[in-house]
Amino acid sequence: MLEQPTSLTALDARALSSGRLLPLELKSLSLETGGRRLIDNVDLRISEPGISVIMGPNGAGKSLLLRLMHGLIVPTEGAILWGGATMDGQIRRRQAMVFQKPVLLRRTAAANITHALGLRGVARSERGARAIQALQAAGLERQAFTPARVLSGGEQQRLCLARALSLDPEILFLDEPTASLDPASTLAIERLLIEAKHRGIKVIVVTHELGQARRLAQDVIFVHHGRMIEHQPAPCFFEQPESDAARAFMAGGLVL
Amino acid sequence: MLDLSEAFRAALRQIAALDPQLIEIIGLSLRVTLTAVAIATVIGFALGGVLAVYRFPGRGAVAALLSALMGLPPVVAGLIVYLLLSNAGPLGVLQLLYTPQAMIIAQVILVTPIVAALTRQTCEDLLEEYREQLRSLGASSASIVTTLLWDGRYRLTTAVLAGFGRAIAEVGAVMIVGGNIDHVTRTMTTAIALETSKGNIALALALGMILLVIALAINMALMGIRRLASHFAYA
Amino acid sequence: MMGVCTRRNVLGLALAGLAFLACGVPVAWTADNFIIVQSTTSTQNSGLFEHILPLFTKKTGIEVRVVAVGTGQALKNAKNGDGDVVLVHSEPDEAKFVADGWGVKRYPVMYNDFIIVGPADDPAKIARLKQAPEALKRIAEAKAPFASRADDSGTYKAELKLWQAAGIDPKGASGNWYLETGSGMGATLNTAVGKRGYALTDRATWLAFANKHDFKVLVEGDDKLFNQYGVILVNPERHQNVKAKEGQAFIDWLTGAQGQAAIAAYKIDGQQLFFPNPRPQS
Numbered sequence: 001m002l003e004q005p006t007s008l009t010a011l012d013a014r015a016l017s018s019g020r021l022l023p024l025e026l027k028s029l030s031l032e033t034g035g036r037r038l039i040d041n042v043d044l045r046i047s048e049p050g051i052s053v054i055m056g057p058n059g060a061g062k063s064l065l066l067r068l069m070h071g072l073i074v075p076t077e078g079a080i081l082w083g084g085a086t087m088d089g090q091i092r093r094r095q096a097m098v099f100q101k102p103v104l105l106r107r108t109a110a111a112n113i114t115h116a117l118g119l120r121g122v123a124r125s126e127r128g129a130r131a132i133q134a135l136q137a138a139g140l141e142r143q144a145f146t147p148a149r150v151l152s153g154g155e156q157q158r159l160c161l162a163r164a165l166s167l168d169p170e171i172l173f174l175d176e177p178t179a180s181l182d183p184a185s186t187l188a189i190e191r192l193l194i195e196a197k198h199r200g201i202k203v204i205v206v207t208h209e210l211g212q213a214r215r216l217a218q219d220v221i222f223v224h225h226g227r228m229i230e231h232q233p234a235p236c237f238f239e240q241p242e243s244d245a246a247r248a249f250m251a252g253g254l255v256l
Numbered sequence: 257m258l259d260l261s262e263a264f265r266a267a268l269r270q271i272a273a274l275d276p277q278l279i280e281i282i283g284l285s286l287r288v289t290l291t292a293v294a295i296a297t298v299i300g301f302a303l304g305g306v307l308a309v310y311r312f313p314g315r316g317a318v319a320a321l322l323s324a325l326m327g328l329p330p331v332v333a334g335l336i337v338y339l340l341l342s343n344a345g346p347l348g349v350l351q352l353l354y355t356p357q358a359m360i361i362a363q364v365i366l367v368t369p370i371v372a373a374l375t376r377q378t379c380e381d382l383l384e385e386y387r388e389q390l391r392s393l394g395a396s397s398a399s400i401v402t403t404l405l406w407d408g409r410y411r412l413t414t415a416v417l418a419g420f421g422r423a424i425a426e427v428g429a430v431m432i433v434g435g436n437i438d439h440v441t442r443t444m445t446t447a448i449a450l451e452t453s454k455g456n457i458a459l460a461l462a463l464g465m466i467l468l469v470i471a472l473a474i475n476m477a478l479m480g481i482r483r484l485a486s487h488f489a490y491a
Numbered sequence: 492m493m494g495v496c497t498r499r500n501v502l503g504l505a506l507a508g509l510a511f512l513a514c515g516v517p518v519a520w521t522a523d524n525f526i527i528v529q530s531t532t533s534t535q536n537s538g539l540f541e542h543i544l545p546l547f548t549k550k551t552g553i554e555v556r557v558v559a560v561g562t563g564q565a566l567k568n569a570k571n572g573d574g575d576v577v578l579v580h581s582e583p584d585e586a587k588f589v590a591d592g593w594g595v596k597r598y599p600v601m602y603n604d605f606i607i608v609g610p611a612d613d614p615a616k617i618a619r620l621k622q623a624p625e626a627l628k629r630i631a632e633a634k635a636p637f638a639s640r641a642d643d644s645g646t647y648k649a650e651l652k653l654w655q656a657a658g659i660d661p662k663g664a665s666g667n668w669y670l671e672t673g674s675g676m677g678a679t680l681n682t683a684v685g686k687r688g689y690a691l692t693d694r695a696t697w698l699a700f701a702n703k704h705d706f707k708v709l710v711e712g713d714d715k716l717f718n719q720y721g722v723i724l725v726n727p728e729r730h731q732n733v734k735a736k737e738g739q740a741f742i743d744w745l746t747g748a749q750g751q752a753a754i755a756a757y758k759i760d761g762q763q764l765f766f767p768n769p770r771p772q773s
Contacts, residue, residue, distance in 0.1 A: 067388075070392060072388060072391055072392060089394060092392075092394050093394045095392075096392065096393075097389075097392040099388065099389060103385065103386060103388070103389035105386070105403070105407050106407045106408075106409075106410075106488075106489070107406075107407070115403070116393050119390075119393050119394060119395045119399060120393070120394065147488045147489055149488075149489035150488065150489045167393075342568075342571045342572070342573050343571055343572030343573050343730055343732055344570075344571035344572055344573070345571075348572065348732070351732060353573055354527060354556065354558060354573075435527075435556070435558035435559075436558075436559070437556045437557060437558060438540075438541070438556075438557070440556055450535075450677075452677075452678075452681070453532070453536060453674075453675055453676075453677030453678045453681065454536050454677050454699065454700065454701060455677065455680070455681065455700045455701035455702025455703070456701050457701070457702065
């Protein structure tokens with residue numbers, strides 16, 4: 001189990017001064033709506049590079065946790081720090097997120113990317129080139145001028161990922177990106193994530209597929225009933241899960 | 257007994273002859289309504305977009321008011337503008353009464369709520385879909401408005417056409433503020449009212465048929481746009 | 492095709508279109524030389540203005556814009572300053588208008604007469620009666636449909652005077668056989684024709700009316716049916732915007748030789764609609 005420091009260490013201080021978003025720290029984080037505690041007192045620290053996978057049974061609160069980490073939702077209690085800083089416009093601009101269902105504007109594939117680049121303040125003259133680059137990396141250059149919403153499910157999700165990557169994020173969040181995709185598309189997405197990891201982007205993925213987790217994860221965060229049950233390096237977790245819930249989950253049973 | 261078939265034939269003869277007075281009347285109708293719709297579109301898009309995206313106190317009340325104003329009777333709009341522009345009224349110094357400009361103003365008041373309310377609805381529907389992603393991308397409220405307006409362009413075009421249809425066919429507002437003055441403020445609808453009251457059924461019918469053709473053209477344009485939109489999955 | 496439909500192109504096209512449209516619409520406040528005359532629907536429906544106004548414009552270069560509403564409405568509009576001249580046909584109201592200081596001076600300009608029209612089969616049997624109030628009495632007794640202007644017009648006021656002379660108050664039967672249309676002369680005639688009933692109308696509107704069916708002039712010639720038109724300049728001291736000079740020019744022309752001749756010359760099917768009042772030699 002990774003350390004849970006409660007104060008800034010020297011390592012953190014260096015990260016802060018160089019402006020990196022890691023470590024991503026959740027401190028006593030809770031989310032409560034309508035009297036129900038959806039996220040319960042989560043303490044989590046993500047500081048290593050690579051792909052972190054968040055797993056757990058349905059309804060465990062994985063998606064909520066991801067959205068809290070991206071700053072889309074404000075917690076009821078506790079704090080989130082990115083490299084020691086709290087959320088502001090600048091911090092969000094250094095992150096990107098891909099949702100479970102692809103969200104694309106009613107325009108061409110390339111236009112979707114140039115639009116996002118425009119929102120980030122990229123100069124008009126640069127947008128086209130960067131969009132084409134991102135499309136090429138995702139294998140979508142031939143669909144550049146196709147209306148985005150006419151593309152297949154797999155192509156759309158690849159486009160969303162290409163768009164996110166074109167923004168040069170430091171942290172990339174993905175919420176079950178391949179949940180409804182065919183194996184070929186899933187493979188393409190996973191390849192892109194591994195490439196992103198090699199480029200130095202921190203990737204945090206929510207998935208419920210064990211196979212995908214095994215293929216991608218450097219470390220695994222197991223969530224159940226809104227609580228963080230385990231946070232281990234991947235080989236440790238898959239060999240020897242510490243909690244009953246995780247064991248039951250890996251065995252393929254329904255974890256209540 | 258009114259001979260409808262004879263009246264129709266006489267009407268067709270007048271249309272075919274391209275009677276200059278007829279052309280003048282049609283031209284004025286189109287210029288007044290198109291100008292009013294253009295202005296109402298600019299205001300309506302902005303208003304609708306802002307209402308959909310921004311949160312401010314009283315937002316619900318403004319939205320409800322706009323929806324209610326969609327049903328504003330044209331005569332009432334005409335009456336309000338007349339009271340404002342009359343020489344005994346606050347804006348009398350502008351000397352706008354009985355001019356096409358007054359008619360444009362009255363029609364802007366009629367059309368803007370339609371465009372604004374439909375724009376708000378369209379943008380809210382789109383926002384349901386896009387809200388999280390746009391926030392993730394770090395879009396400001398203002399850029400969200402422009403993004404939604406462009407994205408909803410097909411649906412918004414039908415909103416504009418709806419506004420046009422309402423304006424081109426109304427008579428209450430333009431009659432009161434325009435005065436139906438020959439060669440100056442006589443539109444298709446006010447001319448129909450006048451010619452009917454003079455018993456000139458043929459001319460009234462001719463104008464009515466032209467209005468119907470315009471309404472038909474609008475509807476066909478609407479259908480064409482919808483088909484185009486779904487072809488590109490832009491609906 | 493999609494590439495052309497960029498946001499910038501569409502916006503630019505829209506702005507250009509708007510500019511083009513705005514230019515095309517005539518602007519109210521350029522150096523247009525015009526006056527606004529508040530007049531009645533009966534005068535407009537008769538077609539008189541189309542005949543005489545171009546002559547005035549040719550002579551003086553002043554365009555005359557006629558707003559046709561009922562007499563009462565015309566006088567009210569003039570009180571608001573929304574007109575330079577009024578031309579209506581209700582002498583007592585016109586006198587009050589001047590007495591109250593809203594108008595400068597009333598000039599008699601032309602006259603014609605009212606007539607009672609009705610369906611050919613004449614259910615109330617009023618044809619060729621010499622007294623108009625008697626005709627109205629018979630209509631009331633027969634409960635035959637009667638379409639009334641019931642607005643503030645000169646025609647309506649004349650009609651009310653006739654009911655008074657007949658000793659009948661028709662309002663009790665409103666909605667029954669007495670139909671108060673609240674509309675202009677032509678619209679009211681349409682109602683009478685549609686309901687196969689009677690109506691009081693000025694002769695000029697009737698002669699110009701194109702929807703007569705089998706209707707005829709049934710009662711005419713009674714002194715009480717005399718219909719006098721007057722023209723008044725709106726008092727420029729009450730409203731700054733009144734174009735006194737051009738307005739008076741119009742009145743002078745209308746009551747002068749050329750205007751009066753033009754009025755007399757206006758005929759439909761060889762019948763004269765309006766008879767000029769010669770200006771008193773003083």
